[in-house]
Each structure stands twice: as structure tokens, then as C-alpha cells.
Amino acid sequence: MTATMHAEPMPRHQSSPIPFTRLLRAEWLKTTGARASRWLLAAAALTTIAAEAIPLLFPHNVKQSGASYLTWAGIGATRLLPVVLILAMTAEWSQRTAMSTFTQEPRRGRVLAAKIAAGLGVSLLGACFALAVSQLVVVAARAAGRDIAAGASWPQFAGSVVFILLTGTIGIAFGALLHNTAAAIVSYFALGAAFNLFTIPALEKAGRWVNTGETYGWVLNGEWSGHGAQIATSTVLWIVLPLAIGWARTLRREVR
Amino acid sequence: MITVTSLTKRYGPIAAVDDVTFTCEPGTITGFLGPNGAGKSTTLRMITGLAWPDAGRATIAGRVFAALPNPARIVGTLLDASALHNGRTGRTTLYIAATMAGVPVSRVQILLDEVGLASAAQRRVGTYSLGMRQRLALAQALIGDPEVLILDEPANGLDPEGIAWIRSLLRDFADRGGTVLLSSHLLAEVQATADHLVVISTGQIVARGAMADLLASTGLIVRAADHAGLRRLLTQCSVPFAARTDDALRVDTSTGIDAAHIAALAVRAGLPLLELRAADGADLEHLFLSLTSPAATLTTEVTR
Numbered sequence: 010m011t012a013t014m015h016a017e018p019m020p021r022h023q024s025s026p027i028p029f030t031r032l033l034r035a036e037w038l039k040t041t042g043a044r045a046s047r048w049l050l051a052a053a054a055l056t057t058i059a060a061e062a063i064p065l066l067f068p069h070n071v072k073q074s075g076a077s078y079l080t081w082a083g084i085g086a087t088r089l090l091p092v093v094l095i096l097a098m099t100a101e102w103s104q105r106t107a108m109s110t111f112t113q114e115p116r117r118g119r120v121l122a123a124k125i126a127a128g129l130g131v132s133l134l135g136a137c138f139a140l141a142v143s144q145l146v147v148v149a150a151r152a153a154g155r156d157i158a159a160g161a162s163w164p165q166f167a168g169s170v171v172f173i174l175l176t177g178t179i180g181i182a183f184g185a186l187l188h189n190t191a192a193a194i195v196s197y198f199a200l201g202a203a204f205n206l207f208t209i210p211a212l213e214k215a216g217r218w219v220n221t222g223e224t225y226g227w228v229l230n231g232e233w234s235g236h237g238a239q240i241a242t243s244t245v246l247w248i249v250l251p252l253a254i255g256w257a258r259t260l261r262r263e264v265r
Numbered sequence: 266m267i268t269v270t271s272l273t274k275r276y277g278p279i280a281a282v283d284d285v286t287f288t289c290e291p292g293t294i295t296g297f298l299g300p301n302g303a304g305k306s307t308t309l310r311m312i313t314g315l316a317w318p319d320a321g322r323a324t325i326a327g328r329v330f331a332a333l334p335n336p337a338r339i340v341g342t343l344l345d346a347s348a349l350h351n352g353r354t355g356r357t358t359l360y361i362a363a364t365m366a367g368v369p370v371s372r373v374q375i376l377l378d379e380v381g382l383a384s385a386a387q388r389r390v391g392t393y394s395l396g397m398r399q400r401l402a403l404a405q406a407l408i409g410d411p412e413v414l415i416l417d418e419p420a421n422g423l424d425p426e427g428i429a430w431i432r433s434l435l436r437d438f439a440d441r442g443g444t445v446l447l448s449s450h451l452l453a454e455v456q457a458t459a460d461h462l463v464v465i466s467t468g469q470i471v472a473r474g475a476m477a478d479l480l481a482s483t484g485l486i487v488r489a490a491d492h493a494g495l496r497r498l499l500t501q502c503s504v505p506f507a508a509r510t511d512d513a514l515r516v517d518t519s520t521g522i523d524a525a526h527i528a529a530l531a532v533r534a535g536l537p538l539l540e541l542r543a544a545d546g547a548d549l550e551h552l553f554l555s556l557t558s559p560a561a562t563l564t565t566e567v568t569r
Binding site: 019 | 310314316333336342344409410
């Protein structure tokens with residue numbers, strides 16, 4: 010706290026544009042650097058592990074195959090992961106850090122792109138973790154004498170990774186659209202609850218196009234073929250559309 | 266260098282900022298004053314690219330903010346010390362800013378030391394007092410080693426030692442050739458720190474210019490041990506003055522009389538003066554209130 014530190018004359022920096030990799034590193038630090046995010050990531054890891062208890066504890070009700078263990082790990086991983094990504098997308102507005110972020114990079118679209126990329130990175134790590142957990146559990150269970158059918162096929166591996174990425178991206182899209190942590194989390198879970206309506210026989214047909222619980226279920230199980238249009242429709246509805254509107258809103262919103 | 270030209274912003278039919286023009290030169294500290302709701306923050310938001318003007322423009326180092334390639338290397342901004350993430354530590358906050366700005370990570374520790382937060386660096390910002398948040402926000406503004414600083418109420422919540430520290434920091438920054446635009450309601454603090462003033466009221470500029478010139482128009486404080494003798498002298502020389510509650514006199518300088526003139530008169534009359542200075546403190550307040558009260562129609566313009 011001394012004035013003498015600055016004996017040197019004022020710098021005149023020839024500043025060059027911020028490379029995207031640097032924005033990405035900053036967004037990665039933000040996504041993983043806050044206390045709430047760290048707890049949620051730890052909890053998401055725990056729910057991934059805990060979900061494996063279901064095929065383990067109910068061998069007569071749950072199919073005993075490598076694919077089944079993988080499916081349950083994917084379901085466990087995606088309970089809280091979207092919330093981490095909602096926090097990352099909304100903190101700029103709810104914690105008002107948009108003020109310093111956008112005065113460091115006024116090209117808001119680049120910040121948003123870095124945020125989405127960081128979110129996808131976190132989802133990808135979550136997917137790798139889920140894969141590793143399910144493989145370890147299968148190996149351990151077999152060693153303990155459990156009869157588990159052959160491991161998952163490649164479409165199933167790929168499916169579970171894409172499933173985790175897509176589910177995380179719904180959180181990203183809701184956060185980008187709503188700019189408010191509480192509203193985005195509530196809407197995200199309310200959407201999940203609203204999807205239960207599609208169990209009503211009259212709505213069942215529509216549900217196959219709208220309900221990500223159903224369409225992404227096909228993704229998770231590697232059953233893409235024949236469902237491509239339905240998976241794409243629900244993705245446009247719950248990811249592309251909110252993300253596009255949220256993008257436009259972020260670019261235009263006045264920061265207070 | 267900050268150049269603001271005819272900046273205008275309307276919210277519905279109301280002009281929050283109406284044709285505001287001023288410049289901040291390198292080597293100066295410009296105090297930006299105005300009552301609540303006068304349009305100060307809106308002006309600062311438009312200068313820093315957080316809001317868009319309906320007309321006019323603002324440039325920093327010759328470019329509009331949105332065209333600065335890596336703004337933190339040119340201009341440091343502290344617009345609201347409460348706009349920090351409560352869940353991050355002080356160190357992480359600066360680390361993220363340093364990463365974006367592309368400056369060496371060693372600057373984080375240097376700035377933590379400089380703003381006096383080294384011992385609190387590992388604590389979450391949510392546990393910080395307002396003064397600590399101000400210090401962290403200031404460190405964040407300084408992270409890119411900028412040549413321009415734009416600060417909104419930076420002394421808010423600081424203790425007297427902190428206020429003295431920020432004053433010397435800003436003075437030093439300007440003396441090195443930096444440009445400072447400083448908004449504050451602490452008028453005595455602005456008077457002690459700034460050398461130029463821009464005053465706005467209901468969105469319009471009501472005064473701008475060098476502080477010394479603007480305050481000179483509000484008078485001089487003169488005091489002598491021989492109180493009656495001083496009154497007699499000033500009356501004889503037709504110097505307009507008013508008595509104050511203490512035994513000093515307040516000389517009206519609107520007629521062009523300055524401190525040198527008073528000093529010369531006193532020397533010639535053999536009358537020792539105890540005090541001869543620009544009216545300050547309450548007088549910036551006086552100037553401020555006279556300019557910004559609803560009844561004020563006066564526009565003061567002093568250009569040098």
C-alpha cells in the first residue's frame with residue numbers, strides 16, 4: 010500500500026484481441042471456482058456413484074448388463090450437472106459479475122461461446138466419470154460373483170456421452186435464456202415435472218417429439234435409428250430455441 | 266483520455282442523459298458529480314459499453330469501448346463494488362480477471378498486497394466488508410495495468426485510512442500520466458482528490474472545468490488577527506465580502522479579485538493574515554447545491 014510502487018511512467022499498452030482460449034480458461038475457472046459449483050460437482054459425482062446402487066441392489070428387477078449399469082450412471086450424473094451449468098450461465102446476472110466480465114470483453118457473444126464451451130467441457134468430464142464409474146462397478150461386481158452380461162456396445166457408450174452432454178446443455182440454454190439462477194433452476198425442474206403429462210394417453214404421441222425424458226432416453230440407450238427427427242425436434246425446442254433467444258437477450262441487455 | 270460527445274440516453278420520454286459532452290485529459294483526475302438520479306451511472310455505463318447511447322458517443326484512447334481489443338489493458342473500471350461473485354475467493358476473483366486480461370499471474374499477489382487484502386485473499390468475497398469489496402474491486406480494475414481509470418464511488422465504505430490511501434493512489438496514477446474519471450458523493454474527498462469537475466443534474470451538464478476555477482468563483486476565505494482591521498481594509502478597497510460565523514471573511518471573487526490581490530493589499534496595509542485560501546469543503550458543497558438544486562438555472566462553464 011505504498012505510492013512509491015508506481016514510480017515508472019504510465020504504460021501505453023498496444024492491446025491485442027483476447028484469444029478465445031483465454032476466455033475459455035476464464036470461463037472454466039468461473040464454472041468450477043465458486044463454492045456452490047464445487048459442492049454441486051461433488052454431489053453430482055456422488056449421485057453418479059449412488060445411482061449404481063440401483064442395478065446392484067435390485068438384481069431381479071434391473072437388467073444385469075454392462076449397458077444397464079452405464080445407463081444408471083448416466084442418469085445419476087445428470088441429476089445435478091445441469092444445475093452447475095445453470096449457475097455458470099446465470100451468475101453473471103444474479104451475482105452481477107456481468108459488469109466486470111463485459112468491461113473486460115465487450116464482445117459478449119465470445120464470452121457466451123466460451124461459457125457454453127466450458128459447460129460442454131464440464132459435461133464431458135461428467136460423462137467420462139460416469140463411464141469410468143459404471144465400468145469399475147461392473148468389474149467389482151463380477152469379481153464378487155455377480156453374473157453381468159457383456160459390456161455396453163459402442164453406440165451405447167456414445168449414446169450415454171451424448172445424453173449427458175445434451176442434458177447439461179438444457180441447463181446451459183435455460184440459464185442463458187432466463188439470466189436468473191432461481192428462475193432457471195425452478196423452470197428446469199418444473200419442465201421435468203411437466204413432462205409427466207405426456208404419460209396421459211392422449212398426449213403420448215406428442216410426447217415422443219417434445220418430452221426429452223423420452224427422446225433422450227433413446228439417446229442414452231443408443232437407440233437412435235428411427236428416432237432422429239424426434240430427438241432433433243425436442244432438442245430444437247428445449248436447447249436451440251432458448252439458447253438463441255438467450256443469446257440475443259445477452260447481447261442486448263443493459264448491464265446495471 | 267476519455268472523450269464524451271453529445272451523449273444522450275432516453276428511457277421512454279425521459280432523457281436520463283441529455284447531450285453530455287466533456288473530456289478527461291491524461292494526467293488529470295476528473296470528479297463527476299451530480300445528485301442521485303442525475304444520470305451519472307448511466308453516463309459511466311455508456312462510456313464503458315454496458316449501455317448504448319441513443320445519440321452521441323464516448324471514446325477511450327480514441328476508440329469506442331466496444332472496439333477496444335482487450336479493454337482491461339487500457340481502462341480499468343470499478344462501477345459497483347457489490348457486483349462481485351460472493352462464492353469466489355478474493356484471489357480467484359483476481360485470477361479470473363488476470364486470465365482474461367492476459368497479464369502474468371504474479372500480478373494477482375502484487376495487487377492483493379497493494380490493496381491490503383493479502384491476508385483475506387483465501388476468504389470468500391461473501392464474507393468481505395464493503396470496504397474490502399471496494400479494495401478488491403479496485404484491484405480488479407488495476408489488473409491490466411491500464412492508463413485510464415473509471416471509478417464510481419470508490420471510497421464508499423472505506424475507513425479514513427483507506428480513503429487517504431485511495432486518494433494518494435489516484436493522485437499518483439494521474440501524476441504518472443494516467444486519466445481518472447471519478448464519481449463520488451463525498452464532496453470533501455472529491456475536492457481533495459480531483460483537479461477537474463463535471464457536474465450534471467437531471468441529465469444535463471451544469472458545470473465543468475478546472476476545480477480551481479470553478480471554486481474560485483465561489484470565493485476566498487480570509488482571516489486576520491486584527492479582524493476589524495481586515496474588514497476596514499476590504500471595505501476601503503471596495504472588495505466585496507461577507508462575514509462568516511467564525512471570525513474569517515468570505516471574499517466574493519466573481520469580480521476577478523484573487524488571492525494574490527488580497528495578499529498584496531494586506532502587505533501594503535501591514536496587516537498580517539492568518540489564513541488566505543480558496544473556500545473549500547462546504548464550498549464545493551455550496552457550489553454543488555447551488556448548481557443542482559431544482560431552482561438552479563445557472564450554468565457555469567470554465568474552460569482552460
